[in-house]
Amino acid sequence: MQLQRKIAGLVLMLGLLAYQPAQASADDAQAELKAGMAAAKDGKPEAAAPLFRKACQLGSAEGCYQIALQLDFGDGQPKDEAAAAGFYRKACDGGELRGCQNLAVDYELGIGVDRDYAKAAALYTQACDGKVAKGCTGLGYLNEVGRGVPKDAKAAVALYQRGCDAGDPAGCTSLGWLYDDGIGLSKDHKKAAQLYRQGCEGNDARGCYNLGIMHGEGDGVGKDIDESLTLYRKACKLNYADACYTLATTYDFGKGVEKDESEAAVFYRKGCDLDEAKSCFNLGWDYDNGVGVPRNAKMAFDLYLKACEAGDPKGCYSVGSAYERGVVVGENKSKALTYYRKALTLDPSDEDRPKIERAIERLKG
Template sequence: MTRKGFSMRPSLPQPLRFVSNGIQRRPAALALALVAMLGVAVPSAYGADDSGGALPADMEAIEKAYLAGDYETARAALIALADDSASPVVWYRLGHMLAEGRGGAQDLEAAKAWLGKALEADYADARTLLGRILLSGDESEAARAVALLGEAAAAGDATAQYALANAAMRGIGMEADLAEARRLFEASAEAGNARAQYALSQFYDKGIDGGVQDSAKALALLQAAAGQGNAWAQFDLARRLGDPASGLAPDEALADRLLKSAAQGGHPQALAIVGMQTLQGRSPDIAPDAGLAMLQASAGMGDPIGQNNLGWAYATGTGVTQDDVAAARLYGQAADAGYLPAALVMASFFEAGRGVPQDMARAVALYLEAAEKESPAALAHLGRLSAQGDLPQELASHSDHGAWLRLAALQWPDSDAAAMVLEAAQAGDPAAQLWMLEIVEARDAPEAADLAMAVGFLESAAQAGEPQAQFRLGQLFARGDHVAQDFVKAHGWTNLAAAGGYPGAREARGALADLMTPEQIAEAQAMARALLSGARQ
């Protein structure tokens, strides 16, 4: 079954991807802000001429303008030069700028025309770029795109090999073929293409095509791609440096540098994280305005974490003028994309009428959706609403209603929910009696009388034959928590829990026995038999 928002077809993120409605790219203003923030030069996608052909004299000034970030001047000069020039380099570079939308509006049709003209003059790079644009266009152009990319890939063009590998993965313009995709990624990665190295690392890490998995090779490829500045690889490597399961030695400083570099490279989640850290004052080397720009860029890319974090900025008035309506809009976008934390915030906004009209039905629906994803916070909120009498009547008999109340009482141990659990415990409900001790313990400063009452409830549940209560009571006696330490009683209650099949009880009983004399063990066993006999009667 395909879940909403997910695709069964494997896919890989790309720092720059041509799409039917334009090229996904980092806004120039953001790029310049990030350059100022990090002191890192933006690498030029414009490229230098390696064809050996003569360039018009004006090209030197155009190149200077481009490399300085003055894209409008560079583009206008190229347009003025292109009609009278016989240089395919001019046509190619103009096509590149038109395709990316640098220095003006994006114009893919004009880009294709100029690139086609450069291709007619046998300018090799035009073949690859034109193929990439066509690959993202109408389905009718996919076959030509694959043909162009195939020619360039066969000639050893690593960028074309990478693009063709993606086409093979997705079945665009050709039959989906993961083995062929891996072969092309291998060739491109070997030639030093950073995006191919990252893509291939996913193959070796996850065995996407059912082929060889090699975690060491996956890591080496990931590090190589990150070292070349691939933002996706840098983000992935930064996460691994903070994950003990990755096998990498923790390195917070390196992880921080990689994360910021990934943000500079336009990675949506890196932008969201670094931007949030900046606004919260956890990245003092970055100006707050740059942090806000990063959140805006991430949200603008449709990243739900970026939308959520920018919503937080508006909700709290951090870095922007406080605006609940703007916050609700952003949180809502992130919630619609399936981001659970944002869904919980939106539920609270609907409940309170904050930034949106008050709507308890919408709030409950969002909490229920989050509860289906096993969110403890959502379950607790449902319990809180139930205790307040704000849940629809039909939900009061929900099979998880008791669990909702328990979690609400644990979250808010002095709330109406806690009072409802206490009432049930006093009425003899074993489940409520079991829960009362952890609810009392959750208070800031539980009173001794309340703890004694809760232990009494726990003992009642244990005597009623509840294995979890028996095990918990055994732990209390073993450690001397809220009761006098007593290994005999600890062993006896743990023995009963083991007899009831409670997980871990057998092992705990064995550990206790190692601390006891044979006489104490015999006494504990007699106690357990007496308790068991009393329970049966």
């Protein structure tokens, strides 16, 4: 009996010894995380980074998530999307479901990892089941388009609803789109407008933009050009490139407002900064012709080139024309032909195609 008590006592003592380092490690991880969050809050991301890393090493899933965010966005350390994905994985494996959500986005878009829709769907499911609203919205989109899971519009409706109800504005906007287009349920423009507004009020730019279109056309809501412009402005401010372009063309051509080419140029600039190809081309044309901005051939060429690189056939044609004529850049028929040919591959309009084809034939001859 005495021997048994000794053995029992030894087992208990060993258990306590094992528990104490584990508890200390957890306490240390929490201390490192707390110090990192304080440094980040004070605007010192460089100081926060090693603290988050240490917290992650000590087993803090949130520490792994925070260092992943820093690596993902280049905040306090060099941007490294592959490393960020690795830390999102550690966070997810440790039970931080926001890590699962962000890793799902990486797999969906091929950011830092090879694109894999099936893995994205599995991770979105994990996040959604854990009440991460964006996970439900992300999984809803995969169901809507049939990537990584079978295409299922009704499942998309249910998942967008879950995302919206759980507080994700993008979920509300996405559900609004299904009502707007009658996908998976009966078309209902009034319901779509309500959901777009809900999304917009949560600063989902696409919600603001879509509601702006509805007010501009009087579709599901009263026609109100001023409200439409207000919504486009908010969406543009939230970096929605299509809204910036729409605002620009509204002022450029005086569609329901007084024509203002200078104001148009401002919004073309914002759209171009967001890599919206048509905005870059139109702003280039403005500089080429001194419309709304001072004439500047070099600026025009640079904008045409950016438009071309973003996939705009008019931009490529204009770059080709500059090389053919030797405007701003040295005359170079070979480069001109290259850009004309590129323009032709970018599905130009029926109006522009003959002009491009003539330019190619001219230089080939």
